[in-house]
Amino acid sequence: MTIKPSSQPKLGRIFLCFAFFTVSIFAQDAATVSQNGKTPIIIIPGLTGSELVNGKNQELVWFRPQRAKEDDLRLPISPNLAANRDSLQTRDIIRGVQFLKFLPEIEVYEKLIDSLEKRGGYREAKWNTTTKADYQDTFYVFPYDWRRDNVENARLLVKHVETLKRRLGKPKLKFNVIAHSMGGLIARYAAMYGDRDIPAGRPRPSWAGARNFDKIFLLGTPNEGSVQALDSLLNGFSFIGGGFNLPFVQNLSEFDVFSLPSIYQLLPHRDALLAYDENLRPLKIDTFDPKTWEKYNWVTWDDEGFAKNFTSKEQRQVKTYFNVVLARAKRFQQALDANTSAKIPVSFYLLGSDCKDTQDAVLIVRNEKKNRWETRFKADSFTKSNGEKVTGEQLKSLLFSVGDGVVTKRSLIGDTWSTNGKKSVLPVVEELYQCESHNKLVTNPEIQDKLFGLLHALPAKIE
Secondary structure, eight states: OEEEEOSSOOGGGOOOSSTTOOHHHHHHHHHTHHHHOOOOEEEEOOTTOEEEEETTTOOEEETOSSOOTTOOOOOOOOSOGGGOOOSEEEEEEOOEEOSSTTSOOEESSHHHHHHHHHTSOOEEOOTTTOOTTSOTTEEEEOOOOTTSOHHHHHHHHHHHHHHHHHHHTOTTOOEEEEEETHHHHHHHHHHHHSSOOOOSSSOOOOOGGGGGEEEEEEESOOTTOOHHHHHHHHHOBOTTSTTOOOTTOOOBOHHHHHTOHHHHTTSOOTTTOEEEOTTSOBOOOOTTOHHHHHHTTOOGGGSTTHHHHSOHHHHHHHHHHHHHHHHHHHHHHHHHHOOOOSOOOSEEEEEEOSSEEEEOEEEEEEETTTTEEEEEOSOOOEEOTTSOEEOHHHHHHHHEEEESSSSBHHHHHTHHHHHTTOOOSSOEEEEEEOSOOGGGTTTOHHHHHHHHHHHTSSSOOOO
16 A cells, blocks of 8 residues: 655645635644544445436336346536436445345445444435434435436535535535545536536636545546546447356446537547557547547447437537537536636545556557458457557556555546646645455455544544
8 A cells, every 4th residue: 555645735734715714724623623523525436337227117227237228327418518417316325235136235335334433423314304403423325316417416515515414404514435436526617616507718716615525535527537438438348347248137238328528528638638540659539629539530420220229319419419428528627627726625535546448548550351440448458450460468468557456546636737838737645556446445454444543534524
């Protein structure tokens, strides 16, 4: 296990951005932590980490191994992204899943919850029932429709928090956040912009949402995106990972993924995508230019089966929808990457892994026989057009780097920002690396030990 302070400026330690955050308030807060209890916590799961239920009969749709035909995870597509809704509703975060009755349950967020209760001294509370008498030493879960726009879910988080604070009569109350994977992007946006859509023009974070948060823990968050998002858009998504599609498990096809705005927002950020040609030379690719998708045969409407998965109206609007959803994703990333010289009143902590082989790049080669481009994610040997052979080992060192198996360390820490000479947009107080896989970062005991130590460190919440 490696623990190190961030080499970036410690702006996240400073809590003086807003006029009502005075020195006297902080002094009083530190002196009264024992009588006020521990700062309340919000758990934000990652992509696919929230249950989705049928809004008509409340039957579970996600996650369950098999779904009814009418329980389609694909969203409607049209240029009006906000209107592309179906009948599915969120219910809870996924605590555990069971593929078949005779197989043991696979824990997802259950171990984290158990540890908060048994080791951390917290108890679970509900957003709409917590009272002034019982809000202390609590944690809240924030389930959300992970298919939809991340800005929409960030604004929903802010509304949940501020509604609770008004009901409790505690306008200065702050929360600590444990955010896994994509949940970290939601937490970051909520802190940076509050309940506000992406600003027009050049985004400049106001940190309006920072009044609601103290410490934000980012566990395996793809701060610079993930190549696996591109893989999912081209090839679909397997819940159990590794590209396996079991006969009794319904995964997400490329047509399902095509309709989900959140996946586009997970694409590698500008300057962060690594792509190579058959000669292993870097390619300059703009992932957010629709022409790129046309050029490299990435567009879904050219795939066999496209017409069977979309209505006639959707087929007529598909290119307009695609242009809009790509542009929205680009704007979302620009908002997160926006530089700010303001003193930031939130402490960010990074918790991840740096020992697993993690997809970091793609290989794009021309298949002349099929008259199309092929985008390859696996480190499989191949023969160049001139007859020269490229081995799997050569490709592995090029296409993979260290990470947690899903998110590279490069993406977690925002390495491209520093290598491009840009000022850090994510001031980090501390980084923790443990050899662990992406989905088990929240359950690893050593990570939990460090997490609890940081959660209980001063300063605590403001009353």
